[in-house]
Amino acid sequence: MDEIKSLRVGLGPRAYDIKIGNNLIANAGDLLGEIVAGRQTVIVTDSNVAAIHLDAIADSLGQVSRRCDSIIVPAGEASKNMQVFTGLLNDMLELGVDRGLVIVALGGGVIGDLVGFAAASLMRGVDFIQVPTSLLAQVDSSVGGKTGVNAPHGKNLIGAFYQPKAVLADTSALATLPLRELRAGYSEVVKYGLLGNAEFFGWLEHNGKAVLELDQQALTHAIMTSCAAKARIVEADEREANQRALLNLGHTFAHAFEAEAGYDGSLLHGEAVAAGLGVAFALSVRLGLCDQSDLDRLKAHLKMQHLPGGNNELLAGNASSETLISHMKHDKKVLDGKMRFVLLKGIGKAFVASDVALDDVRATLEYVQ
Numbered sequence: 001m002d003e004i005k006s007l008r009v010g011l012g013p014r015a016y017d018i019k020i021g022n023n024l025i026a027n028a029g030d031l032l033g034e035i036v037a038g039r040q041t042v043i044v045t046d047s048n049v050a051a052i053h054l055d056a057i058a059d060s061l062g063q064v065s066r067r068c069d070s071i072i073v074p075a076g077e078a079s080k081n082m083q084v085f086t087g088l089l090n091d092m093l094e095l096g097v098d099r100g101l102v103i104v105a106l107g108g109g110v111i112g113d114l115v116g117f118a119a120a121s122l123m124r125g126v127d128f129i130q131v132p133t134s135l136l137a138q139v140d141s142s143v144g145g146k147t148g149v150n151a152p153h154g155k156n157l158i159g160a161f162y163q164p165k166a167v168l169a170d171t172s173a174l175a176t177l178p179l180r181e182l183r184a185g186y187s188e189v190v191k192y193g194l195l196g197n198a199e200f201f202g203w204l205e206h207n208g209k210a211v212l213e214l215d216q217q218a219l220t221h222a223i224m225t226s227c228a229a230k231a232r233i234v235e236a237d238e239r240e241a242n243q244r245a246l247l248n249l250g251h252t253f254a255h256a257f258e259a260e261a262g263y264d265g266s267l268l269h270g271e272a273v274a275a276g277l278g279v280a281f282a283l284s285v286r287l288g289l290c291d292q293s294d295l296d297r298l299k300a301h302l303k304m305q306h307l308p309g310g311n312n313e314l315l316a317g318n319a320s321s322e323t324l325i326s327h328m329k330h331d332k333k334v335l336d337g338k339m340r341f342v343l344l345k346g347i348g349k350a351f352v353a354s355d356v357a358l359d360d361v362r363a364t365l366e367y368v369q
Contacts, residue, residue: 002216004031005224009143009231011238014163018143018227020220024170025053025131028104029060032129035165036102041065042092044115045106046075049133052176057106057131065102069095073114077263080110080149082158088118101126102165108134108181109141109269113156116147120162130167134177135185136270138169139192139226144234144247150263154330155255161239169227171219182212183307184270187250190301191277192226195249198348200225205301212305245352249342250276256327260319274302278309283356283364284344294347310368321365325358 004021024031041061045054050072062068071091073079092103105115105128112130119128130142148159174182189211193201203221204211210218230247237244254269254276261267281295299309328339338354341361345351 005220007224007227007231009163010235011163014145016164016166018167018169018231020138020169020171020223020227022170022172022216024168025106025133025173026056026060028057028131028168029062029064031168032061032166033064035127035129036061037064038066039100039102040067040095040097041069041102041104042095042097043068043070043104043106044073044088044111044118045070046073046079046108046111048075049107049111053106053133053173057104061104073111075110076265077110077150077258077269078265080114080263082149082151085114085118085149088114089122092118092122097122097126099123099126103128104131105129105142105164106131106133107137108132109137112137112142113147113159114149116145116162116164117149117159120147120160125162127165128162130164132167132169133173135174135182135223136188137185138171138174139185139223140188140230140247142167142169143227143230144244145238154327155258155263157330169223171214171216171223174214174219179212180268181270182214183305184268184274186212186305187270187274187277187302187307189222189226190298191247191249191273192229194277194281194298194344194347195229195246195342195350196348197225197229198346200229201301201347205297208301208305242352245340246342246350248340249344249350250274250278250280252276252328252331252339252341253279253324255331256324257319259327259330260323271308274307275310278302279364279368280342281344282310282368283341283361286360286364286367287343287356290344290346290349294344297347321362324365325361328361 002022007018132138132142145163148156151157254272257272302309340354
């Protein structure tokens with residue numbers, strides 16, 4: 001193993017470490033020994049990741065665990081539903097687990113969200129560990145304790161806040177990802193520059209290509225900076241009462257795009273987020289909050305990384321503004337009947353607003369189509 005970077009998420013008795021480095025999956029037993037030694041572990045992964053990483057992590061954890069089992073679910077966003085969730089719980093119970101169980105979520109954001117919710121629910125809460133294998137999961141979804149599944153009414157509407165015991169981000173796992181998946185994950189990295197770190201966004205403009213080419217130094221810096229930003233926000237507002245809502249930059253629009261696409265895999269979450277970032281900036285420009293030059297700068301960077309900067313590139317104008325707004329009204333970020341948007345006063349200057357007129361939202365959606 002090369003040098004391992006470590007970052008602490010300080011949540012008092014629920015605090016945990018994020019470890020970032022190469023070849024961590026094959027050494028998971030050593031790195032997680034304090035948590036799993038002598039305990040039963042169940043690795044939950046999807047059919048794609050299992051073929052690549054399951055044997056290595058099972059061999060390593062099997063050396064320190066009392067017993068190590070594995071469960072494989074179908075790959076893709078479609079697995080984030082109550083049917084798969086219930087099946088997963090029953091599969092674990094059939095293994096004869098008890099409250100000393102440690103569940104290991106091995107995979108991308110779908111697996112992390114699904115397994116985290118299962119851990120929060122099984123026997124009213126058992127320990128779990130995040131081992132994210134996608135860029136999106138390593139920089140965002142594996143950190144912070146948001147878990148859940150989708151409902152017919154919208155994305156992530158059923159779930160719980162439940163923190164992992166550790167996060168193991170193996171950068172070498174990213175080499176197995178298709179370029180499209182890497183680009184989709186990169187949109188969440190861009191988000192962290194936009195919402196509170198203009199200097200980081202400037203760094204990405206010069207080094208984004210190296211990140212996507214998996215240059216180890218650039219990649220590690222991008223993951224560390226993103227995770228550090230999220231950790232500080234989660235520490236200040238674990239259950240999204242205020243500041244944590246900033247992390248939803250672009251996501252109100254993104255979830256509407258995903259709902260319209262039907263979660264069928266034709267639209268990746270990160271692609272929807274990239275488009276959502278562009279629409280959030282376009283709305284901010286319309287409201288006179290930031291300059292057109294900021295939006296132009298964002299769209300140029302997204303285009304350079306082959307990511308969409310508006311929903312016209314995703315839905316080809318097939319969804320009306322009214323349809324998208326209808327999806328947004330079911331979003332979990334609606335509070336007291338009001339839709340909340342994360343808007344910007346410039347790159348690195350995000351804030352939460354709940355007084356945005358629907359006419360402005362509608363006009364922005366129609367414009368970017």
